[in-house]
Amino acid sequence: MKHQHHTLLKHQQSLLQTCQEKFKISFFDKSLLLQALSHSSYANEQRSPLASNERLEFLGDAVLDLVMVEYLFHQFPEHSEGLLTRMKANLVCEAMLAKIAQHIDLGRCLLLNKGEERDGGRQKSALLADAMEALFGALYLDQGLNIARIFILQLYQPYFHDLAENLLTKDAKSKLNECRQKGGNTLPEYRVIREWGDDHAKQYEVGIFFDETLVATGTGQNKKEASQDAAHNAYQHVCKGMKHE
Known part of the structure; x- marks a missing residue:
């Protein structure tokens, strides 16, 4: 023992x-x-x-x-x-x-x-x-x-x-969705507007559309990054000054 x-x-x-x-x-x-x-x-x-x-x-x-x-x-x-x-x-x-x-x-x-x-x-x-x-x-x-x-x-x-x-990027998307839904509107639609550059250094531009109207764009090294940038820009443009959590 x-x-x-x-x-x-x-x-x-x-x-x-x-x-x-x-x-x-x-x-x-x-x-x-x-x-x-x-x-x-x-x-x-x-x-x-x-x-x-x-x-x-x-x-x-x-x-x-x-x-x-x-x-x-x-x-x-x-x-x-x-x-x-x-x-x-x-x-x-x-x-x-x-x-x-x-x-x-x-x-x-x-x-x-x-x-x-x-x-x-x-x-x-x-x-x-x-x-x-x-x-x-x-x-x-x-x-x-x-x-x-x-x-x-x-x-x-x-x-x-x-x-x-x-x-931060997810928050921009969720806030943008909240902003639209509170007004009884449809959710944003994300579309790739253009892409350029070599395969190893691609750049993308994504646009956000509200009912077929382009309201903001964003750029990034991939579609996800560009979409997130666009969401941030759209939120700043459309919802800034409104009270959202």
């Missing part, structure tokens, strides 16, 4: 060292990191249910929310509360958290029981997302909000630009 306990401790110590190197962070209180990596299946198996990462996940969720709200508030001063809320929702959702967890290979560091291991727990999006939040909560307790903020923003940095771009 004593030998098993010693082996378990050695495994945990080795895991913590490996994962800290992987995450590029160093915990003062290693027990917090151990708890963040401990799935409830493992904690229950060890007869220590309160040592699972569920409570840290609860805390980490709040820490992540604060960091994202603060970042978006300062980074996008011209955006409405509604758009900022949608941006935050996309940044803290399970899919995004799981993507970041996969990027840092968090799954390999998790402590699971044999059943969860067999069921592919290291690849489950929900499990990875929960562990990611638990890691944020543990780091907050260990080193404070500022270090947790730096760690979170570094992990998210590769995803901010594309997500903001996609949401």
Whole structure:
């Protein structure tokens, strides 16, 4: 029994060292990191249910929310509360958290029981997302909000630009649709007006039509990009000054 306990401790110590190197962070209180990596299946198996990462996940969720709200508030001063809320929702959702967890290979560091291991727990999006939040909560307790903020923003940095771009363009289309529907009108129709350039450097111009009337155009390196640009221009031209969320 004593030998098993010693082996378990050695495994945990080795895991913590490996994962800290992987995450590029160093915990003062290693027990917090151990708890963040401990799935409830493992904690229950060890007869220590309160040592699972569920409570840290609860805390980490709040820490992540604060960091994202603060970042978006300062980074996008011209955006409405509604758009900022949608941006935050996309940044803290399970899919995004799981993507970041996969990027840092968090799954390999998790402590699971044999059943969860067999069921592919290291690849489950929900499990990875929960562990990611638990890691944020543990780091907050260990080193404070500022270090947790730096760690979170570094992990998210590769995803901010594309997500903001996609949401802004989708928002332009949805706002344009809202604008039309509130007036009882038909939805916009998108048509490619022209395309030019070599195959490797194509350019497209897309027009937006309201009942066969061209109201705005947009350009881009593909049809989707040009359509999004046209939607933005149409919204500015037709709906600016009207109150839409």
